[in-house]
Amino acid sequence: MNVISLTVWTLENNCFIVYTTLIVCFTAFTIFHQKRLEDRYSRSVERKEKIPRNFSGGRERDFPDDEGDDPDQLIPALPEDTPHIPYQPPRRCDEEVLKRSQEFYELMAQRRTVRAFSPEPIPDEVLENIIKTAGTSPSGAHTEPWTFVVVQDPEMKEAIRTIVEEEEDLNYSKRMSRQWVTDLKPFATKPVKPYLSDAPALLLVFRQTYSWRPDGKKKMHYYSEISVAIAAGILLAAIQYCGLVALTSTPLNCNARLRDLLSRPSNERLELLLPMGRPHEGATVPDLARKPLNEILVKI
Amino acid sequence: MNVISLTVWTLENNCFIVYTTLIVCFTAFTIFHQKRLEDRYSRSVERKEKIPRNFSGGRERDFPDDEGDDPDQLIPALPEDTPHIPYQPPRRCDEEVLKRSQEFYELMAQRRTVRAFSPEPIPDEVLENIIKTAGTSPSGAHTEPWTFVVVQDPEMKEAIRTIVEEEEDLNYSKRMSRQWVTDLKPFATKPVKPYLSDAPALLLVFRQTYSWRPDGKKKMHYYSEISVAIAAGILLAAIQYCGLVALTSTPLNCNARLRDLLSRPSNERLELLLPMGRPHEGATVPDLARKPLNEILVKI
Numbered sequence: 001m002n003v004i005s006l007t008v009w010t011l012e013n014n015c016f017i018v019y020t021t022l023i024v025c026f027t028a029f030t031i032f033h034q035k036r037l038e039d040r041y042s043r044s045v046e047r048k049e050k051i052p053r054n055f056s057g058g059r060e061r062d063f064p065d066d067e068g069d070d071p072d073q074l075i076p077a078l079p080e081d082t083p084h085i086p087y088q089p090p091r092r093c094d095e096e097v098l099k100r101s102q103e104f105y106e107l108m109a110q111r112r113t114v115r116a117f118s119p120e121p122i123p124d125e126v127l128e129n130i131i132k133t134a135g136t137s138p139s140g141a142h143t144e145p146w147t148f149v150v151v152q153d154p155e156m157k158e159a160i161r162t163i164v165e166e167e168e169d170l171n172y173s174k175r176m177s178r179q180w181v182t183d184l185k186p187f188a189t190k191p192v193k194p195y196l197s198d199a200p201a202l203l204l205v206f207r208q209t210y211s212w213r214p215d216g217k218k219k220m221h222y223y224s225e226i227s228v229a230i231a232a233g234i235l236l237a238a239i240q241y242c243g244l245v246a247l248t249s250t251p252l253n254c255n256a257r258l259r260d261l262l263s264r265p266s267n268e269r270l271e272l273l274l275p276m277g278r279p280h281e282g283a284t285v286p287d288l289a290r291k292p293l294n295e296i297l298v299k300i
Numbered sequence: 301m302n303v304i305s306l307t308v309w310t311l312e313n314n315c316f317i318v319y320t321t322l323i324v325c326f327t328a329f330t331i332f333h334q335k336r337l338e339d340r341y342s343r344s345v346e347r348k349e350k351i352p353r354n355f356s357g358g359r360e361r362d363f364p365d366d367e368g369d370d371p372d373q374l375i376p377a378l379p380e381d382t383p384h385i386p387y388q389p390p391r392r393c394d395e396e397v398l399k400r401s402q403e404f405y406e407l408m409a410q411r412r413t414v415r416a417f418s419p420e421p422i423p424d425e426v427l428e429n430i431i432k433t434a435g436t437s438p439s440g441a442h443t444e445p446w447t448f449v450v451v452q453d454p455e456m457k458e459a460i461r462t463i464v465e466e467e468e469d470l471n472y473s474k475r476m477s478r479q480w481v482t483d484l485k486p487f488a489t490k491p492v493k494p495y496l497s498d499a500p501a502l503l504l505v506f507r508q509t510y511s512w513r514p515d516g517k518k519k520m521h522y523y524s525e526i527s528v529a530i531a532a533g534i535l536l537a538a539i540q541y542c543g544l545v546a547l548t549s550t551p552l553n554c555n556a557r558l559r560d561l562l563s564r565p566s567n568e569r570l571e572l573l574l575p576m577g578r579p580h581e582g583a584t585v586p587d588l589a590r591k592p593l594n595e596i597l598v599k600i
Contacts, residue, residue: 019319019323022323023319023322023323023326026323026326026327027326030330074478074479074482075482076482076483076484076485076486077483078483078486078586078588079486080485080486081486082486082586082587082588083586083587084488084584084585084586084587085584085585085586085587086582086583086584087412087414087579087583087584087585088579088581088583089410089543089545089579090543091543091578092542092543094423094426096543097422097423097426097542097543097544098423098425098426098429098542100541100542100543101425101426101429101430101433101538101541101542102429103541104429104433104537104538104541104542105429105430105432105433105436105538108433108436108534108538109432109433109436110389111436111438112387113438114387122397123394123397123398124599125398125401126394126397126398126401127599128593128597129398129401129402129404129405130401130405131593131596131597132405132409132593133401133404133405133408133409134596135590135591135593135596136405136408136409136411136590137533137536138411138413138536138548140550141480141483141484141487142487142586142588144590144591144596146596147596147597147598148596148597148598149598149600150597150598150599150600151600152599152600153600156600177520178374179374179520180441180520180522182374182375182376183376183377183378183441183520183522184376184441185376185380186376186378186379186380186381186382187441187442188384220477220479220480220483222480222483223550225525225526225529226525226529226532226550226571226572229525229526229529229530229532229533230529230530230532230533230536230548231533232526232529232530232533233437233529233530233531233532233533233534233535233536233537234408234533234534234536234537235533236437236438236530236533236534237404237533237534237537237538238401238404238405238408238537241400241401241404242392242397242398242400242401242404243389243390243391243392243396243397243400244397245389248438248530250440250523250526262598262600271526272526278391279387279388279389281388282386283386283387283388284384284385284386284387285384285385285387286378286382286383286384286385286442287382287383287384287385288378288382288442290435290436290444291435291444293428293431293432293435296431296434296435296444296446296447296448297428297431297447297448297450298447298448298449298450298562299424299427299450299452300449300450300451300452300453300456300562
């Protein structure tokens with residue numbers, strides 16, 4: 001009986017040891033692997049969902065986390081002791097304010113997006129004044145995150161046209177939703193863009209996603225997207241005010257190729273491409289109405 | 301020996317069966333669980349990385365995929381047969397264009413963001429003209445994706461102030477990066493915002509991420525973010541032109557609470573909050589310079 005007991009014990013325990021080892025190894029591997037997967041997933045969810053400490057209106061990836069910085073060592077991008085000075089612009093009475101608000105509305109209401117340009121050149125000083133006006137725009141923490149590239153050189157305009165037409169061909173046929181392509185039909189837009197060679201000037205609005213401070217540190221550009229678009233609005237107002245016209249376009253998927261063509265640095269992104277000049281004598285626009293005031297204004 | 305063999309066999313096999321069952325169950329559960337985790341992860345990566353067929357400049361989730369639609373059945377949001385009409389605004393000669401571009405620049409260059417307002421009310425008609433002017437802005441496929449809420453009611457202004465101050469307190473202490481808070485020091489901005497009760501009008505700019513067509517289908521608002529910000533630029537130009545001032549602010553994390561307070565629908569998102577009016581007689585601004593032209597303009 002002793003011999004039998006021993007045999008049974010040995011067999012049982014060998015079996016037990018082998019299986020236990022297997023289970024332990026397998027469990028360890030599984031737990032490790034699952035942990036890795038869960039980490040990857042939760043990191044990816046976090047990136048999307050958390051209210052980032054670095055949120056700044058721009059795309060979060062533009063801004064490195066500052067965890068490594070000593071809070072006592074942080075220096076503002078502009079001098080902390082910037083003096084504050086009185087601001088007293090000339091006071092206009094209610095009647096004058098009303099008259100001017102009406103005048104400006106009537107002028108801006110005549111603005112239309114134009115797709116056929118006269119080739120007449122625009123004086124350099126006019127272009128400069130328009131860009132200077134756009135540069136008066138407010139921006140997040142006064143970062144002024146814009147670069148305006150004005151192209152008048154015919155060969156460069158051709159090169160831009162080639163890139164935009166190639167990408168637009170792909171956009172219309174592959175990248176845009178069918179509903180989107182359908183919604184554009186009333187505007188008679190097409191992948192062929194003769195205005196990119198005809199307009200006397202192409203105005204490319206680049207957004208600086210960040211820049212560098214004199215001390216070599218990265219300068220964060222808070223709310224750079226909305227800042228650049230507000231500047232573009234003031235730019236369009238300037239173009240209209242002085243009697244010229246423009247086409248507001250956002251070339252889809254052209255950023256990398258146009259940035260390379262125009263030798264812009266990697267911290268810049270193309271946001272808008274505005275051909276501008278005088279309208280062609282045969283220019284037409286779709287007969288569209290704007291929404292009435294009661295559809296866009298709510299008073300409380 | 302037969303008895304011994306049988307005993308050993310039984311014991312061995314019982315052990316084998318128990319362990320095997322355990323391992324099979326455990327493996328099945330593990331594979332199932334890992335598969336689910338991997339699916340979740342890869343779906344989340346996909347959502348971020350693909351170039352969406354529905355990409356439209358807005359956030360992708362705003363736009364449902366149209367895979368189910370029959371391409372032959374798609375109808376544009378505006379009539380496809382919208383006529384195109386001649387566009388011939390009055391022609392201005394180069395001298396006049398130059399003069400006006402200079403005039404507008406000088407006017408806009410005087411604009412500053414103001415944080416102290418005189419409580420003098422603004423005539424209703426002026427507010428209406430300013431909003432009408434903003435409504436002349438171009439927008440993706442002429443969707444006009446904006447709602448301007450103008451608040452003059454003192455109690456509502458107080459309620460807005462309470463929400464913004466509560467959120468700003470959290471923004472400054474928890475949500476913004478330390479570098480960001482440091483970069484704001486020269487502007488003397490703080491979580492306490494008296495201008496939200498002092499300014500005679502608060503202008504809240506909401507972006508409609510989509511809307512509804514008369515046929516009940518969802519109307520896509522292409523490039524709604526950039527469109528609304530461009531409209532805000534034209535709005536700021538109008539405010540400056542008529543002789544008033546504003547504070548351009550982007551209240552962080554206030555969207556849901558202010559949308560509820562003002563009873564705006566769920567397709568709208570608060571983009572900007574602009575207190576406006578006349579500057580307080582003691583108003584000051586930080587003594588900042590704008591970038592010189594050669595830092596913002598590149599001519600080719």
